[in-house]
Amino acid sequence: MGDMTTSSPAIALSIAGSEATGGAGAQADLKTFEELGTFGIIALTCIVSFDPKNNWGHRFVPVAPQVIADQLEAIQTAYAGPLDTVKVGMMGTPDTIETVAAALSNQEWANVVLDPVLICKGQEPGAALDTDQALQAKLLPKATFVTPNHFEAEVLSGTTINSVEDLKEAARIIHAKSGAAVLAKGGVRLEGPDAIDVFFDGETMEVLATPKVGEVAVSGAGCSLAAAVTALLAKGHTPLQAAVEAKAFVTEAIKNRVASAAPFEAVYQGGARA
Ligand code: PXL
Numbered sequence: 001m002g003d004m005t006t007s008s009p010a011i012a013l014s015i016a017g018s019e020a021t022g023g024a025g026a027q028a029d030l031k032t033f034e035e036l037g038t039f040g041i042i043a044l045t046c047i048v049s050f051d052p053k054n055n056w057g058h059r060f061v062p063v064a065p066q067v068i069a070d071q072l073e074a075i076q077t078a079y080a081g082p083l084d085t086v087k088v089g090m091m092g093t094p095d096t097i098e099t100v101a102a103a104l105s106n107q108e109w110a111n112v113v114l115d116p117v118l119i120c121k122g123q124e125p126g127a128a129l130d131t132d133q134a135l136q137a138k139l140l141p142k143a144t145f146v147t148p149n150h151f152e153a154e155v156l157s158g159t160t161i162n163s164v165e166d167l168k169e170a171a172r173i174i175h176a177k178s179g180a181a182v183l184a185k186g187g188v189r190l191e192g193p194d195a196i197d198v199f200f201d202g203e204t205m206e207v208l209a210t211p212k213v214g215e216v217a218v219s220g221a222g223c224s225l226a227a228a229v230t231a232l233l234a235k236g237h238t239p240l241q242a243a244v245e246a247k248a249f250v251t252e253a254i255k256n257r258v259a260s261a262a263p264f265e266a267v268y269q270g271g272a273r274a
Contacts (some may be wrong), residue, residue: 001215008039008082009037009038009039009237010037010038010039010082010085010145010231010234010236011038011039011041011079011082011083011084011085011182011234012033012038012039012040012041012044012085012086012087012227012230012234013040013041013042013043013079013085013086013087013231013233014026014029014030014033014040014041014043014046014086014087014088014089014227015043015045015068015072015086015087015088015100016029016041016042016043016045016087016088016089016090016223017044017045017046017048017089017090017092018044018046018047018048019048019049019050020047020048020049020050020217021026021050021219021260021262021266022266023218023219023220023258023260023262023264023265023266023267024219024220024221024222024223024266025048025089025090025220026042026044026089028220028223028224028227028267028269029042029089029224029226029227029230030042031222031269031270032224032227032228032231032249032269033042033224033227033230033231034269035249035269035270035272035273036228036231036232036235036249037235038231038234038235040195040231041075041079041083042269043068043071043072043075043088044063044068044071045062045063045068045089045091045092045096045100046060046061046062046063046090046091046092046093046096046105047060047061047063048060048061048090049061050262051142052261052262056187056263057064057077057264059214060092061252062092062093062096062166063096063097065095065096065099068096068099068100068103069099069102069103070267071222072099072100073102073103073153076103076106076107079120079208079252080107083197084108084109084110084111084229085109085110085111085113085115085161085230085233085234086104086112086113087114087115087226087227087230088100088104088109088112088113088114088115088143089115089137089223089226090115090117091117091131091134091135091139092131093131094130094131094133094134097131097134097135097138097139098134098138100139101138101139101142104139104142106144106172109142109144110144110233111144111145111230111233111234112142112143112144112145113143113144113145113146113147113226113229113233114139114140114142114143114145114146114147114180115146115222115223116135116139116140116147116148116152116156117133117152118132118135118145118151118152120136131156135253136156140156140177140178141178141179141181143180144180144181145180145181145182145183145229145233145242146174146178146180146181146182146183146193147182147183147185147221147222147225147226147229147238148170148174148182148185149185149187149189149222150167150182150185150186150187150189150190153170153174153184153185156168156170156173156174156177157169157170157171157174158172158173159173161186161189161190162190163190164186164190164198164207166200167184167190167196168198168200168205168207170184170198171184171198171199171200171205172205175200175201175202179202181199181200181201181202181239181240181243182198182199182200182201183197183198183199183225183229183243183246183262184197184198184200185197185222185225186198187217187221187222188212188214188215188216193211193212194209194210194211194212195209195210195211195212195213195251196208196209197243197247199239201239201240204240206240206243206244208243208244208247210247210248210251213251213254213255214254215267217263217264218254218257218264218265218266218267219260219262219264219265219266219267220253220266220267221250221253221254221267224249224251224253224267224269225246225247226246226249226251228245228246228249228250229242229243229246232245232246248272249269249272250267252271252272252274253267253268253269253270253271253272254271254272255271256266256268256270256274257271
């Protein structure tokens with residue numbers, strides 16, 4: 001047993017998939033956790049490898065449910081007490097969602113940040129629909145903070161989003177469904193000079209606007225934003241403070257993105273430091 005001192009970093013856990021090129025997923029989470037001064041931990045749910053021979057489609061391999069349960073058993077036992085903040089990223093299958101929901105129920109959490117990664121290219125449409133439904137039924141109710149992108153906000157709210165007013169309405173609906181603080185991301189999908197995200201926690205409605213860095217989406221921006229929120233919540237920020245600072249962190253990561261032969265450039269989490 002190590003000596004616990006007050007200078008121990010806050011612990012941030014991500015339950016997420018590997019994205020091999022390092023732009024998104026667990027890699028983005030761990031790098032973000034480290035940059036923001038937390039002790040990062042991963043329980044891996046799946047491995048995604050883009051296929052350059054097939055238009056960079058997703059090759060998707062789930063981790064066996066027992067192996068996911070084993071990872072979470074090790075993590076939750078090792079850090080019982082200080083571990084109270086978790087990010088839930090790509091699940092990929094209904095079985096994974098079942099396993100993760102059961103592990104989450106084994107302890108109390110101060111913060112459960114759900115990045116509701118919905119249909120992933122390369123999956124069977126039927127399987128993806130099951131996964132979306134399981135996510136909404138089993139994980140959304142456990143979330144204290146949810147970070148849907150434009151598409152996910154449309155699916156979760158059942159609305160079409162073409163304006164900031166639409167995004168606010170979607171955030172209201174998703175909050176009413178989940179009880180969670182909502183950071184709904186317009187990103188580059190809403191017209192205009194700014195990348196607009198909307199924060200709503202049931203009381204405060206804040207429109208967060210930053211000049212767009214470009215008009216193209218960058219790989220890992222969503223994962224890194226949710227991971228930054230997670231790290232900042234673990235360090236004791238309020239949900240709104242976490243949202244504001246996370247957006248600034250990701251803006252720098254986008255400005256300092258890494259070129260790649262894949263269709264999307266990758267955010268660089270060290271950008272805020274550079
Ligand atoms: O950006 C969503 C995402 C999350 N997690 C993993 C991914 C992706 C998208 O490719 O591969 C593992």
